[in-house]
């Protein structure tokens with residue numbers, strides 16, 4: 265009896281430890297001018313106890329690095345491939361053979377999900393993917409079954425929280441967005457029939473960004489704002505309320521038990537007045553603490569399956585949504601942690617930085633002291649640099665928002681110079697720029713040193729082309745003034 269309870273007790277605690285450990289995932293995006301080598305990122309994941317990763321494509325180099333790592337993988341089909349997958353069963357089969365089956369059998373990659381599309385029903389897409397998403401989902405599911413992977417690999421479709429809404433403003437008023445309601449119900453039924461989860465991306469930051477009357481405290485998990493009362497339930501944070509709006513929408517349509525994955529959740533650190541280290545730390549730590557309790561949300565008690573957005577900053581992402589878009593990482597572009605974050609997965613309770621990162625030389629490109637702010641070349645040069653580099657840390661409320669005019673110009677020049685791998689020709693803004701070995705960074709504003717470009721063979725050639733282009737443009741700037 266005693267032995268039995270002891271063994272049972274140990275088994276139960278081991279089970280919960282495993283559940284707790286496998287609790288958090290991360291989004292690994294690669295829209296960067298200088299992505300870290302995939303092996304470095306996989307080591308970073310393991311050193312930080314991150315057991316699950318969500319990708320936006322099925323890049324072979326990335327998947328090779330994940331081979332035999334044990335890390336659970338969600339591969340992705342980008343929106344621009346949806347129409348092909350929708351219109352051709354054969355294309356879907358080729359995709360599954362090449363991008364799922366071969367990696368599982370050839371290299372022991374632990375692929376568990378295929379994400380078909382990425383937020384395809386976003387209102388800003390004007391319905392572009394409305395007709396292709398569901399057929400693509402069906403074709404990929406059929407291809408997985410044909411490949412014998414029907415049980416092991418599940419399809420899903422990461423959707424933005426804008427696919428549902430609430431007429432009352434309360435979670436209990438939740439239902440799918442009127443214009444896509446029938447389509448959503450068909451997709452949800454399909455997921456349910458195939459034992460597949462619903463994946464949703466929830467962003468309190470975006471609510472705060474788009475609505476200046478949004479109550480800031482409600483975005484966080486430890487806020488002291490006024491709670492929302494929904495029948496007998498009190499909501500003190502937006503995540504729970506938004507998540508449960510989805511649960512109500514599912515329940516109302518007969519799918520109250522469909523598993524939910526939180527595909528993206530996070531907070532950016534730069535590019536907007538609300539995107540900073542303090543808020544990001546508070547939000548992400550609050551979320552980790554929230555899910556560590558295993559309590560779930562009022563409508564869905566139990567563990568929450570979630571992927572942080574994101575792992576590493578991506579300096580080549582489109583800034584259409586806003587300048588914050590390049591700053592979602594819990595790590596900077598070089599794998600350095602941004603703030604103290606306890607994922608509950610390491611002994612130290614802190615993030616571990618990436619190992620063996622190779623940096624370029626300690627030098628920067630800045631505005632020459634002798635150059636004049638009135639030089640007519642200034643505006644042209646800065647806008648050229650910013651259009652090809654990353655100036656999202658300049659502007660109101662950002663880390664470099666307090667630089668003076670010369671500082672601004674230097675920041676733009678340096679960003680361009682670093683992204684161009686410090687080639688001399690990238691610091692030849694006519695009569696305006698010079699290379700320095702003195703770090704121009706200020707307290708808040710980091711003038712970066714780039715990391716070595718990751719030399720996959722094709723990308724090396726692209727790098728040379730980039731240098732040539734930089735040279736040509738510099739020459740052009742010199743002559744067409």
Ligand SMILES: *[C@@H]1O[C@H](CO)[C@@H](O)[C@H](O)[C@H]1NC(C)=O
Nearest residue numbers: 321322323324358359362363
């Ligand atoms: C596999 O995925 C990659 C990366 O997303 C994509 O470029 C390629 O076209 C896919 N292969 C097939 C056969 O569809």
Ligand SMILES: *[C@@H]1O[C@H](CO)[C@@H](O)[C@H](O)[C@H]1NC(C)=O
Nearest residue numbers: 386387388389390391392393
């Ligand atoms: C959607 O429509 C708006 C207004 O007509 C347009 O400005 C925008 O470029 C369109 N977006 C896409 C992705 O087609």
Ligand SMILES: *[C@@H]1O[C@H](CO)[C@@H](O)[C@H](O)[C@H]1NC(C)=O
Nearest residue numbers: 658659660667668669670672
């Ligand atoms: C620096 O650049 C930012 C972004 O372009 C601009 O908003 C700001 O006014 C500039 N500051 C100065 C002092 O020129």
Ligand SMILES: *[C@@H]1O[C@H](CO)[C@@H](O)[C@H](O)[C@H]1NC(C)=O
Nearest residue numbers: 639641694695741742743745
């Ligand atoms: C650079 O400065 C020199 C001396 O001040 C001047 O003669 C020359 O025209 C300038 N060149 C350009 C491209 O502005």
